[in-house]
Amino acid sequence: MSNIILEKIDAVHSPSGGGEAAPKHGYFPRELEDEAIYIMREVAAQFEKPALLFSGGKDSITLVRLAQKAFYPGKIPFPLVHVDTGHNFPETIEFRDWLAKETGAELIVRYVQDSINQGKAKEETGKYASRNVLQTVTLLDAIEEFKFDACIGGARRDEEKARAKERIFSVRDDFGQWDSKRQRPELFDMLNGRIAIGENVRVFPISNWTELDVWNYIKEEKMAIPSIYYSHKRQVIERDGMLWADSEHLNKDADEIPFEATVRFRTVGDMTCTAAVASEAVELDDIIGEILSAEISERGARIDDKRSEAAMEKRKQQGYF
Amino acid sequence: MDILRIATAGSVDDGKSTLIGRLLYETKSITKDKIEALESASKRKGLDFLDLSLLTDGLIAEREQGITIDVANIYFSTPQRKYIIADTPGHFEYTRNMVTGASNTKVSMILIDARNGVLEQTFRHFFIASMLRIPKVIVCVNKMDLVGYSEERFNAIKSDIQAIADKVSFAGQEVTFIPMSSLYGQNLSIKSTEMTWFSGSPLLEELENTSFDEISKPARFPVQFVVRPKTEEFHDYRGYAGKIASGTFSVGEEITVLPTGQSSKIATIEKFGTQLQTAGAKESVVITLETDVDVSRGNMLVKASNQPNQLKEITARICWMDSQALVSSRTYILQHGINDSKAKIISLNSKIDVVNQETIESGVSELKLNEIGEITLKTAKPIFADKYEDNPANGAFILVDDQTNSTVGVGFVL
Numbered sequence: 001m002s003n004i005i006l007e008k009i010d011a012v013h014s015p016s017g018g019g020e021a022a023p024k025h026g027y028f029p030r031e032l033e034d035e036a037i038y039i040m041r042e043v044a045a046q047f048e049k050p051a052l053l054f055s056g057g058k059d060s061i062t063l064v065r066l067a068q069k070a071f072y073p074g075k076i077p078f079p080l081v082h083v084d085t086g087h088n089f090p091e092t093i094e095f096r097d098w099l100a101k102e103t104g105a106e107l108i109v110r111y112v113q114d115s116i117n118q119g120k121a122k123e124e125t126g127k128y129a130s131r132n133v134l135q136t137v138t139l140l141d142a143i144e145e146f147k148f149d150a151c152i153g154g155a156r157r158d159e160e161k162a163r164a165k166e167r168i169f170s171v172r173d174d175f176g177q178w179d180s181k182r183q184r185p186e187l188f189d190m191l192n193g194r195i196a197i198g199e200n201v202r203v204f205p206i207s208n209w210t211e212l213d214v215w216n217y218i219k220e221e222k223m224a225i226p227s228i229y230y231s232h233k234r235q236v237i238e239r240d241g242m243l244w245a246d247s248e249h250l251n252k253d254a255d256e257i258p259f260e261a262t263v264r265f266r267t268v269g270d271m272t273c274t275a276a277v278a279s280e281a282v283e284l285d286d287i288i289g290e291i292l293s294a295e296i297s298e299r300g301a302r303i304d305d306k307r308s309e310a311a312m313e314k315r316k317q318q319g320y321f
Numbered sequence: 322m323d324i325l326r327i328a329t330a331g332s333v334d335d336g337k338s339t340l341i342g343r344l345l346y347e348t349k350s351i352t353k354d355k356i357e358a359l360e361s362a363s364k365r366k367g368l369d370f371l372d373l374s375l376l377t378d379g380l381i382a383e384r385e386q387g388i389t390i391d392v393a394n395i396y397f398s399t400p401q402r403k404y405i406i407a408d409t410p411g412h413f414e415y416t417r418n419m420v421t422g423a424s425n426t427k428v429s430m431i432l433i434d435a436r437n438g439v440l441e442q443t444f445r446h447f448f449i450a451s452m453l454r455i456p457k458v459i460v461c462v463n464k465m466d467l468v469g470y471s472e473e474r475f476n477a478i479k480s481d482i483q484a485i486a487d488k489v490s491f492a493g494q495e496v497t498f499i500p501m502s503s504l505y506g507q508n509l510s511i512k513s514t515e516m517t518w519f520s521g522s523p524l525l526e527e528l529e530n531t532s533f534d535e536i537s538k539p540a541r542f543p544v545q546f547v548v549r550p551k552t553e554e555f556h557d558y559r560g561y562a563g564k565i566a567s568g569t570f571s572v573g574e575e576i577t578v579l580p581t582g583q584s585s586k587i588a589t590i591e592k593f594g595t596q597l598q599t600a601g602a603k604e605s606v607v608i609t610l611e612t613d614v615d616v617s618r619g620n621m622l623v624k625a626s627n628q629p630n631q632l633k634e635i636t637a638r639i640c641w642m643d644s645q646a647l648v649s650s651r652t653y654i655l656q657h658g659i660n661d662s663k664a665k666i667i668s669l670n671s672k673i674d675v676v677n678q679e680t681i682e683s684g685v686s687e688l689k690l691n692e693i694g695e696i697t698l699k700t701a702k703p704i705f706a707d708k709y710e711d712n713p714a715n716g717a718f719i720l721v722d723d724q725t726n727s728t729v730g731v732g733f734v735l
Binding site for chain 1: 324392393396402403405418421548549554555560591592603654656717718721726727728731
């Protein structure tokens with residue numbers, strides 16, 4: 001680092017022995033689970049037609065677990081809704097179907113391909129083409145089709161700057177749009193889910209969790225997660241300094257020749273917009289260790305965020321999750 | 322591992338974002354790619370140092386204005402505990418955000434620019450911290466590097482602020498002062514090398530060592546949801562799900578259901594099938610009762626020996642949060658925890674001039690956005706609230722405009 005202030009810091013800074021290693025964090029703060037369960041129950045009580053948006057990633061798997069706990073010994077009183085882009089990892093789809101069966105939850109799947117066929121969404125072209133943005137169209141259609149008035153999502157405030165100000169109950173208008181200036185104040189733990197007809201609320205029960213909290217929770221709860229979170233061998237290409245999973249959906253240049261690498265995924269989105277990281281992590285402890293010493297942030301592996309600095313906020317305004 | 326929630330308040334340029342950025346940096350909570358992004362952003366701004374304030378300056382609108390405009394939540398942790406900072410803006414038109422951000426917190430960090438000392442704002446910060454009964458206030462006298470790390474200057478500011486605290490603080494509120502420079506990392510995570518005259522702890526140590534006497538509060542369990550599986554295995558199961566607001570509940574204890582006044586005993590306290598003997602404040606549990614009593618959402622389980630008032634007329638301090646002013650005789654929805662009722666404002670008793678610590682009693686006809694006052698209202702059904710000062714977890718409510726559905730005010734029961 002070439003600036004004066006930082007050199008000065010590095011010279012004086014040694015709070016816990018200094019060096020690059022981050023402190024080892026003990027375990028999961030249970031208060032976060034209590035808070036999330038409280039939010040799940042508020043959703044079931046305040047809304048007529050809630051849904052849990054399920055992506056197959058670790059955050060939405062955590063949500064399913066929390067919903068199970070919130071209503072036990074009753075069943076989860078709302079469906080899991082998955083917007084299938086057609087570009088998902090097959091492992092994710094397999095896991096999704098298994099989890100729905102395991103929990104007895106109702107599963108609703110809607111396809112981006114259908115939105116494309118209906119002419120509502122247009123496939124992107126070029127080597128960075130992905131269906132990430134198109135999901136929004138399918139999601140908004142599903143909300144309208146089922147008249148969902150609350151959609152539970154796994155977004156966390158630590159993921160990205162534009163999410164740091166997101167409310168736990170986030171009101172969206174008829175077009176699914178988010179207006180950062182029109183958000184309701186949330187005081188204490190009182191959640192106000194009152195809405196007009198046509199509006200709906202996005203609900204984020206794990207807002208206050210960090211990536212590390214999620215992994216510690218998965219570990220303490222001994223939860224199953226899709227295999228691609230663990231180290232495995234896979235055909236990849238290297239592009240922009242990141243490893244991309246090779247698949248029929250990825251548009252490759254002639255000189256982008258796939259090779260085998262030992263990798264895992266830190267975050268699971270579409271095959272076309274989630275980068276792999278080289279990793280030997282085969283146990284949850286290895287994964288947690290990697291996060292503690294991480295060189296790259298979670299969303300740093302999301303190609304969709306790199307499009308511009310304000311990418312996430314722009315997508316949110318358009319109704320993205 | 323526990324969680325410590327902190328509210329920060331300061332004026333526009335007193336270096337709050339830098340202080341938070343620095344805390345994240347020194348606790349190694351920033352990943353390398355974020356630091357690299359900061360470096361390039363700092364360079365673009367023509368700075369020759371890492372502008373840590375950019376870490377928390379989130380939204381596009383803010384980037385244009387260069388100031389924080391809303392409540393932002395920031396996370397970091399140490400091996401000891403997880404920290405959540407609610408970063409709230411300092412400029413005066415945003416009292417609403419300050420109250421919102423501070424509403425869940427146990428510590429209020431008030432930033433002072435050592436060159437400027439006490440500002441009008443400082444009164445407001447103290448007043449809000451006291452109104453919310455935040456048990457600990459840490460006054461960060463920042464930018465000490467710009468006053469030559471002067472002990473005299475620090476002491477002068479300290480005594481000015483102590484004078485405000487003496488007027489506004491409530492009994493039991495702890496006020497701590499720390500001289501620091503967030504730009505140079507003086508007295509953040511490690512003891513200052515420039516201010517050896519300061520014998521207190523640096524900020525992070527102060528936070529790590531903060532603990533609160535959880536004085537036993539009355540037991541309050543608002544029923545959120547009735548669990549009735551109606552499966553073969555749980556045919557007659559009827560559980561009351563909720564988050565304990567305050568106090569503790571144990572199996573076998575006598576409880577009273579509000580508002581019906583029916584009594585029963587606690588049969589089980591459950592968490593996802595795990596049976597607990599006792600559960601305390603903030604825990605989300607399911608309680609089953611020994612006898613069949615009528616309980617539904619919005620009811621409250623309390624111990625027979627210590628019951629809250631069943632209020633239909635409430636006098637409360639109120640902070641107004643909507644651009645449409647509060648007027649007497651209007652009807653709103655009052656939400657107390659998970660319970661709600663229609664409520665009519667019967668009188669607007671007074672308005673508080675926060676900066677001059679004066680109560681204005683005559684000729685108050687409305688309460689505008691960011692104003693604080695006292696009202697009396699009448700509810701359509703009883704509310705089971707404690708006085709806020711006795712039991713904050715069961716003493717606050719929000720008002721909702723039934724036409725816009727917006728949350729328009731927050732009240733503290735007097």
